[in-house]
Amino acid sequence: MKLRPFKLPPARTGSVLILVLWIALGLLAIALYFANSMTYEYAASDNRASGLAADQAIEGGARYAAYVLANYATNGAVPATSEYQAADVPVGDAHFWIIGRNPDGTPSSEPYFGLMDEGSKFNLNTTTANTLSYLPNMTVDFADAIVDWRSTNGAGAYGLNYSSLGYEDKNSPFETVDELRLVYGATMDLLEGDDLNDNGALDANETPLNGGNVSTPGLFDYVTVYSREPNFHSDGSSPTNVNTASRAQLQALLSGAGVGNAGGLGERLFRDRTSSGPAAGMLAFCIRCREAGMSRADFDKIYDDITTSRGSYIYGRVNVNTAGPAVLEALFMGHGVDQSTALGAAQSAVTYRKENPSNLGSIAWLTDALGTSSPAVQALAGGDYITAHSFQFTADIAAVGPFGRGYRRVKFIFDTSDGVPKVIYRQDLGGLGWALGGKLRETLVAER
Numbered sequence: 001m002k003l004r005p006f007k008l009p010p011a012r013t014g015s016v017l018i019l020v021l022w023i024a025l026g027l028l029a030i031a032l033y034f035a036n037s038m039t040y041e042y043a044a045s046d047n048r049a050s051g052l053a054a055d056q057a058i059e060g061g062a063r064y065a066a067y068v069l070a071n072y073a074t075n076g077a078v079p080a081t082s083e084y085q086a087a088d089v090p091v092g093d094a095h096f097w098i099i100g101r102n103p104d105g106t107p108s109s110e111p112y113f114g115l116m117d118e119g120s121k122f123n124l125n126t127t128t129a130n131t132l133s134y135l136p137n138m139t140v141d142f143a144d145a146i147v148d149w150r151s152t153n154g155a156g157a158y159g160l161n162y163s164s165l166g167y168e169d170k171n172s173p174f175e176t177v178d179e180l181r182l183v184y185g186a187t188m189d190l191l192e193g194d195d196l197n198d199n200g201a202l203d204a205n206e207t208p209l210n211g212g213n214v215s216t217p218g219l220f221d222y223v224t225v226y227s228r229e230p231n232f233h234s235d236g237s238s239p240t241n242v243n244t245a246s247r248a249q250l251q252a253l254l255s256g257a258g259v260g261n262a263g264g265l266g267e268r269l270f271r272d273r274t275s276s277g278p279a280a281g282m283l284a285f286c287i288r289c290r291e292a293g294m295s296r297a298d299f300d301k302i303y304d305d306i307t308t309s310r311g312s313y314i315y316g317r318v319n320v321n322t323a324g325p326a327v328l329e330a331l332f333m334g335h336g337v338d339q340s341t342a343l344g345a346a347q348s349a350v351t352y353r354k355e356n357p358s359n360l361g362s363i364a365w366l367t368d369a370l371g372t373s374s375p376a377v378q379a380l381a382g383g384d385y386i387t388a389h390s391f392q393f394t395a396d397i398a399a400v401g402p403f404g405r406g407y408r409r410v411k412f413i414f415d416t417s418d419g420v421p422k423v424i425y426r427q428d429l430g431g432l433g434w435a436l437g438g439k440l441r442e443t444l445v446a447e448r
Helices: 010-072 140-150 177-182 187-191 247-258 262-276 282-291 296-303 323-332 339-356 366-369 375-381 438-447
Strands: 088-092 094-100 228-230 311-316 392-400 410-414 422-428
Touching: 010 088, 010 392, 010 410, 094 296, 140 177, 247 262, 247 296, 262 282, 262 422, 282 296, 282 366, 282 375, 296 366, 323 339, 323 375, 339 366, 366 375
Parallel strands: none
Antiparallel strands: 088 094, 094 392, 228 311, 392 410, 410 422
C-alpha cells in the first residue's frame, strides 16, 4: 500500500509559523536586552576604572606635593610656581591639577593652579576681631563671635546664646577652618561668598554677590588655623635673638653673614636697643637696620638667622610675600591705618612683589616698597605680625581618569615646620562639584 505524505491543514501551518516568529522575536528581544545591559555594564566598568585611576592620581599628586615641599620649601621658603608643575600632571592615563589662588588677587573665571600658602592668611586663633572685621564681606558681629568662640574664659566675652542652636560655644582654639560653620551668625554668604565650589574662580553657575563679573570670596579664603613658624633651625640650633644679643654677638652675626661694616653696624644696633629698648618684632628691628644704613640685600643675608621671640614656635604671623591684597589691606587697617592709605599700601606692596620677585628674601622689601616712615609700615612695626617664612601649605588636588572620566578632588594640608612635610589634614571636596573651570571641561569633552 502506498503511503501519502502527511500535511497539516493550512490554518494549523500558519499558527506554527506565527509561533516560531514570536519565539524568534522574543529571543531577539532578550539578546538586545542583554546586549544593552552589557553596554551599560561596560560603561560603568569603564567609569569605575577611570575613578580608580583618578584616585591613584590624587595619591600621586599628594606625593608629588610632598616632594616639592621637601626640595623647594626649605627654611620656610615658598616654592615658586616655576619650580614645579601644577596643571595637567600625568599619572599613567590620569591627570591631576593643584588648585590654588593667585597671590595678586586678580579676579578670574578660570582657576589658578599652584600650592596655597597657609601663612598668607589670618590665623583664627590669634588675629583680633578688629582685623578680621576688615576682610571683604565680613561683619563686626561675626568677627566678635569668632573671638568669643575661641575665648577660654568660660562663657566667652560676648555671651552669645548658643543654646538656641542646640549646642554650646567651644571656648577653646579652633581646630579647623570648617569649625566656622558652628560660630554664631555664620551664613554661607559669609563663609563661602559666591565661590560655591571653593576654587577661587567665578564659574558659569555662580552668581556674583555684588553683581558684575567679579567674584567675592568668603572668609574661608582668608583664614587658617595652621600658621606656625619654628623659632629654631632645621638642625635644632637657635637663631640669634637680637633683643638679648651682646654687642660682640651682633657684630659676629653681621660679619659671619658677609654684611659690610659689620663692626660699625653692630655697635649702632646695640646702642639703639640700649636707648630705645627691645624691638617689638622683626619689622621694628628691620627698620632699625635700614635706618642704621644696612641695605635690603644685607638684611636678607641675616634674616634667616635672627629672631625677636623667645618661644619655640611663633603663631599667626602673616607672610607678606604671599598674602593677597585683601589680607594686606585688612592687616593694615586692623592696626590703625585708614582705609584709603591701607588700600594704596596693599596695592603698592602687591605691585612691588610682582615686579621685583628676586627682592623677597626677607620682610625688608616692604620698607623699599612703602618706605620706613609709611603709616602702614610703622603700624606693623608695633608688634610681631609679619614674616617672609611659611611652613604650612595646602595642596587642593583635583584629578580625572582616562578620557576625562572619574573626577576626584581632595585637599591636603602639609606642615614642614619639623623639617619633613607631613599631612596634618585631609578633606574630600569631590562633593563640591567640578572645580577645574569651563575651558578644561570643554577640552576633555571634545577629546572623548
